[in-house]
Amino acid sequence: xxxxxxxxxxxxxxxxxxxxxLIVPVILSMLAGLTANYLSGVQSGLTLRWVGEVWSGxxxxxxxxxxxxxxxxxxxxxxxxxxxxxxxxxxxxxxRAIEELLVMPVAVPGLATALALIVTYGAAGAFRTSxxxxxxxxxxxxxxxxxxxxxxxxxxIDLKTLEEGAASLGAGFAQRFFHIVLPNCxxxxxxxxxxxxxxxxxxxxxxxxxxxxLTKTLPVGLADAYASLRLEIGSAYTLVFFxxxxxxxxxxxxxxxxxxxxxxxxxxxx
Amino acid sequence: MTQATKPxxxxxxxxxxxxxDGTRALQPLDLDIGAGETVVFLGPxxxxxxxxxxxIAGLERPDAGGSVLFDGEDVTAxxxxxxxxxMVFQSxxxxxxxxxxxxxxxxxxxxRLTRSEIAARVGEMLAMMRIEALADRRVDQLSGGQRQxxxxxxxxxxxxxxxxxxxxxxxxDAKLRDSLRLEIDGLLRRLGxxxxxxxxxxxxxxxLGDRIVVMDHGRVAQxxxxxxxxxxxxxxxxxxxxxxxxxxxGRIEQGRFVTAAGALAWPEAPADAREALFRPEDVAxxxxxxxxxxxxxxxxxxxxxxTRLFVDVGGERPLVIETEARRDFARGQAIGxxxxxxxxxAL
Numbered sequence: 001x002x003x004x005x006x007x008x009x010x011x012x013x014x015x016x017x018x019x020x021x022l023i024v025p026v027i028l029s030m031l032a033g034l035t036a037n038y039l040s041g042v043q044s045g046l047t048l049r050w051v052g053e054v055w056s057g058x059x060x061x062x063x064x065x066x067x068x069x070x071x072x073x074x075x076x077x078x079x080x081x082x083x084x085x086x087x088x089x090x091x092x093x094x095x096r097a098i099e100e101l102l103v104m105p106v107a108v109p110g111l112a113t114a115l116a117l118i119v120t121y122g123a124a125g126a127f128r129t130s131x132x133x134x135x136x137x138x139x140x141x142x143x144x145x146x147x148x149x150x151x152x153x154x155x156x157i158d159l160k161t162l163e164e165g166a167a168s169l170g171a172g173f174a175q176r177f178f179h180i181v182l183p184n185c186x187x188x189x190x191x192x193x194x195x196x197x198x199x200x201x202x203x204x205x206x207x208x209x210x211x212x213x214l215t216k217t218l219p220v221g222l223a224d225a226y227a228s229l230r231l232e233i234g235s236a237y238t239l240v241f242f243x244x245x246x247x248x249x250x251x252x253x254x255x256x257x258x259x260x261x262x263x264x265x266x267x268x269x270x
Numbered sequence: 271m272t273q274a275t276k277p278x279x280x281x282x283x284x285x286x287x288x289x290x291d292g293t294r295a296l297q298p299l300d301l302d303i304g305a306g307e308t309v310v311f312l313g314p315x316x317x318x319x320x321x322x323x324x325x326i327a328g329l330e331r332p333d334a335g336g337s338v339l340f341d342g343e344d345v346t347a348x349x350x351x352x353x354x355x356x357m358v359f360q361s362x363x364x365x366x367x368x369x370x371x372x373x374x375x376x377x378x379x380x381x382r383l384t385r386s387e388i389a390a391r392v393g394e395m396l397a398m399m400r401i402e403a404l405a406d407r408r409v410d411q412l413s414g415g416q417r418q419x420x421x422x423x424x425x426x427x428x429x430x431x432x433x434x435x436x437x438x439x440x441x442x443d444a445k446l447r448d449s450l451r452l453e454i455d456g457l458l459r460r461l462g463x464x465x466x467x468x469x470x471x472x473x474x475x476x477x478l479g480d481r482i483v484v485m486d487h488g489r490v491a492q493x494x495x496x497x498x499x500x501x502x503x504x505x506x507x508x509x510x511x512x513x514x515x516x517x518x519x520g521r522i523e524q525g526r527f528v529t530a531a532g533a534l535a536w537p538e539a540p541a542d543a544r545e546a547l548f549r550p551e552d553v554a555x556x557x558x559x560x561x562x563x564x565x566x567x568x569x570x571x572x573x574x575x576x577t578r579l580f581v582d583v584g585g586e587r588p589l590v591i592e593t594e595a596r597r598d599f600a601r602g603q604a605i606g607x608x609x610x611x612x613x614x615x616a617l
Contacts, residue, residue, distance in 0.1 A: 158361055164329055165363030167351045169377030169428060179376070183367035 033236030050236035061221035069200035080146030088154035110205030146192035153188030277306040278431040285336035310479035318488040356425030377428035395423040432464040531583035532563040552613025553591040561606025
């Protein structure tokens with residue numbers, strides 16, 4: 001008994017140490033963003049001044065990041081869900097090869113993808129300097145996450161028979177797709193959306209090369225703030241980022257939670 | 271329940287099916303299914319029975335030259351959604367994103383019936399299948415038997431021209447299978463709907479079919495009423511696939527079939543008969559001094575209501591016979607047998 005309690009205490013202690021290792025820097029950073037003077041510490045008093053400065057100086061990057069991540073989500077939904085559907089329906093060597101190829105942008109360093117985009121489209125002036133250039137990079141990078149998570153759900157259900165069932169009841173292709181296919185891969189779509197939005201929101205590698213001074217996203221702005229301004233402003237920026245992303249994550253997580261399944265015994269009427 | 275549409279006559283003409291990889295799933299097939307008739311496709315897996323059903327349904331197209339006629343109208347080119355048939359799948363294919371009532375009403379929603387019409391028809395179906403209490407359940411909360419009832423109700427709700435069932439009871443346990451089989455039988459008789467039923471279970475086929483189409487390796491082996499299929503099998507495959515069949519080899523001598531174990535009276539025997547086939551129930555134990563056949567008991571299984579005996583008569587396989595339960599048999603015991611000559615067949 002004493003041994004078990006000791007073991008438990010050790011495990012609990014270890015868990016707490018790991019948690020502290022992960023969480024303390026975050027708290028310290030957020031605290032730094034609220035401290036009047038970081039060098040003299042918290043005694044110098046708490047202030048919202050730095051948050052205010054971030055808001056006035058970097059407001060645009062926040063809206064741009066939200067805008068790009070939502071457009072990126074729309075893009076991956078429109079491209080990724082039908083792609084996953086086709087890949088799930090046509091199981092062949094070709095479809096498997098396409099599935100593997102889709103993961104390339106994840107495996108290749110973001111910088112390399114960004115360079116390839118610049119080499120290809122660098123001459124297209126208006127496109128190169130617009131935020132849609134960044135969007136294209138983000139869609140490339142996040143599409144596999146959407147396709148994979150939808151495909152995982154579609155492969156787990158007997159899609160072919162479900163569709164045949166709907167067809168036998170008179171449903172045409174569009175009706176089958178919207179009434180049967182989409183609702184049944186809802187959990188995959190939501191999980192994919194969660195990944196896409198957070199990845200797009202936080203993407204730095206690729207965006208750093210793709211952005212122009214007028215199309216800075218939040219992570220690029222953050223790097224900018226840390227590099228050129230007071231540490232407090234950079235930290236306040238982090239705080240703003242957290243305030244934005246955490247509620248979003250919680251909301252998406254709540255949506256993706258699987259519904260509980262109640263099991264019932266075989267009850268047969270005579 | 272009301273079956274508004276009149277039953278459909280289905281006609282298959284020269285329907286063959288070759289899959290993309292070149293395998294011939296179905297040899298050219300001609301078949302007429304009468305209005306209101308229940309036809310059961312029976313055979314081992316891979317015999318082409320499901321392919322035939324899928325061709326009727328419109329889920330597969332027959333090879334060029336084949337056609338499917340519904341009441342004389344060529345529907346070969348129509349996909350399933352335009353054929354107005356009801357289909358019940360082995361895996362039920364219930365929509366997990368819908369409740370039981372929504373599943374049953376789905377075909378009506380597609381047909382743009384009004385909300386109140388749908389509610390009325392769904393209620394009627396729930397009552398018919400005696401699953402009113404399940405209306406608001408999710409599909410994953412149902413047992414196998416309940417799922418099958420919902421699948422039937424869903425297929426029938428649209429008042430289809432014909433009902434197509436693909437091994438609907440295979441996924442259920444034996445007891446439930448028996449009770450649902452009875453229920454389906456009652457339902458089909460009551461509705462008078464044309465039904466095509468695919469199964470590998472001969473008991474199901476016997477119980478449900480007005481006619482049975484026995485299939486083997488993509489070909490029709492025999493078409494007939496259950497009694498004909500059982501008592502007058504057309505091929506050795508049918509004889510072996512349906513029920514238990516005994517075989518004795520020998521030859522005809524002076525109107526009698528002479529075997530190693532004795533001779534049988536067989537007035538209707540073909541002159542060149544080399545083998546006699548008969549069912550276990552046509553064999554009886556003969557305790558007289560001169561039984562037509564003599565053998566020794568190889569094994570005896572007490573089945574409760576009867577005893578199943580395996581009797582060695584010097585042939586390749588022992589004869590299987592069924593006898594009353596009261597009598598005890600010992601392995602190696604010598605017994606005499608006689609065979610009802612009406613049950614003898616040559617193939």
